[in-house]
Amino acid sequence: MSANATTRAKSMFKPSRLLAHATLLVFGLVLLYPLIFMVLAGFFTKQEFTSTVISLIPIPKQPTLENFRALIVGTTDAAVTTYFRNSVLRTVYNTFWALLTSFLGGYVFARLRFKGRDALFLLMLATQMIPTTLAIIPTYLEFARFPFLGGNHVFTGGKGILDTWWVYLIGGPAINIMGTFLVKQSLEKVPIELDEAAKMDGAGSFRIIFQILFPLQLPVMAYIAITTALGAWNDFITPFFYTNSDKLQTLPAAITRLSSVAASPGAVINYPLIITLSLGITIPALIIFFLFQKYIVQGLANTGIKG
């Protein structure tokens, strides 16, 4: 027993192992550095942050807790509560639709045979190549013209769905292409005989899809849910470009406006406050990530995607 313990201890301190751990530690610190910087920057006043050369580890000469106080006090501010509520609602809504469309879309492409299936799938994948910024103006026009009936007054009085909740409801739940791809990959590993056996036992399509196949895809669905939730939480382009009213803003869009309007000539931008607020909105995302990180790895492993 003691010989085993000695062997284990020796192997722990092998140079190659130590080197590997040291490299991982350094790499981890590099990845963590932005977070460390954000926390430390929050202790600066805006004057000191703007007027002094910030070192690698920023230590303020005149530290202040004002920015963190604003972050905490801000959580009780009526406007911030609205932004938070909008962010949560949007995230939950988008995640639900992403899960539904990814799973059903993945099922269609994995299980069904129809003419043009592969070409359609390639076309969907190709749309991933379009940068988001290129789509901003066409999407704006699309929202302004909705419901494409000549600007009638049926729904929203001729300005389409701009600056309304419909931007999030209709504009939000697009087909999740990457999720569809992952579910397709994962379902292709499930033998078709399982479906056939269930059919022979009298199960209809609905039962096969949701009671047999869906539980087998939970790790992939968890991955899709997490990545969609994080993406929806951090998205500022949709609220920033397609809405104007304060009551429709989400947390990231509100902070973007804070820094955007403050960027007019002559303004001493309160970077420490903006950084601290940005740190605040990443906290829910960090919590989600740390709680569900094992599903991310599991989900990717299940799809068979290597490297």
Added chain:
Amino acid sequence: MRVNRKTFWIAAPLAAVLGLAACSSGGQSAGNSSESPSPSASSGGAASEAPASSASASGSSGPVTITVLNEGAVAIGVGTLDQLLPEKKKSLMADETLKPRVQESDFARTPGQPINPNVFPYFYQQIINDQLKSKNITVKTEDWGWAEPLIQKETAGFLAKNIPDIIVGETQMPGFALQGLLEPFPDDMAAEIRENIAPAAWKPMEVDGKIYGFAAQPGVNSLFWNKKLVKEAGIDPDKAPQSWDELLADIQKVTEAGKGKFYGGGVYAGPNAGGYLRYGPLLVVNHGGFTDASGHPAFNSDANVKTVEFLRELGKNHPPGLMVNQTEGTYFDAFKKQQTAYIIDGPWRASESASLGIDYGMSPIPLPPGGEAGNITIGAAFHAVPKDAKHKEAAFEYIRAMYSDEIQQLIADTGVRSPVKKAIAESPDFQKDHPDMYLHYQAMNGNVQGLPTFQKEDSKVWQTFGEAVVKAIMTNGDVKAILDDAQAKAEAILK
């Protein structure tokens, strides 16, 4: 005859679509205006609208609400001014980070007396609100961001014909005017502006003799320097350089004294609007510029070659690459962190330096031998009325309020920028109380230009020039050859 189910389900939605389309307003934005119906936005004329006067802009009855885009220097939030003003007052008094702190007494203002600069946006909006309320106009502000996000959103808004009554912007605004997207100011309003307002506030927005935009407090470039760094180099910190040679000599002395800790600096020359706006005046004062009299690119004039050679010399007095950095913020950060001594920038550099504790000097841009005073407007937030605005008359009332005596006096009293109204800026009191800003005002009356907009592929043409200047500064290549190449490329683009 039995109705075929398939036929029914095809015909019914089609009928619904046709019926709804027949009720349409023809793709125009909602016609909820209380003004008399105006012709379609493409007509370009204001003939059928109520004549511009101080009468209520709502015509015979009913209040009008206009939507105005926020501009950072005067913004107090998003919503109607009536609701925003009390909230802004509360938040100003509660904000402990402001220097100086805002107190209740700061809200009792006497025109002609200095005010706490932090209360400026509040007073600005209060004056505008009071003036427009008397004309039954309510102002609702929206925030469309600034710079690139603002340009994207405004472009989308024009295409979708869903645009506020007043839009705001800087370098993109002359382009919008050239494209015919903006409503020209009524003739009487334009005449009043030409007679009473410094050219920097409207000249860049003049197209074919008509004015399309106005800036209440534009800027032109001045030379600023950090007195502490300049003193360390053995130069008199209170003496402004009088010529390019003197400026370069002083900058070189500072770089020598800095020994790598700080540099002489000079001017930002990045390949973007921020750069063109700042080194553009150097081209102008040296009888060069971006275009010839007919608006064609004139990058490779002999005067421009000499100016770019001067820029190359200035480039040696910066940390490597700083002068032509892609992002202008990095360049200004160096001045704010007292790593560079000299900078050419807009008037806000004065107040920003003061708030950061930098002891600064300020003077007009020195001239080269045989040079003539001139400048380019910078930081000019032009307000304009789009052709598709729902309430044009009310929008023009808003712009009238911007050059009213009350607003211009407020700008004068704040001391951050100079007013543009001659009656205020040329008063003996203003000259005595704000000598720096009076110098700035005088610069706004001279040969002041805006950045030109090229007939097509505007951003490509600018990129050609910007990259050529960067190449000239960063390499030892022949400046004339580099600019000739840029000129040829620009001409090819515009063919």
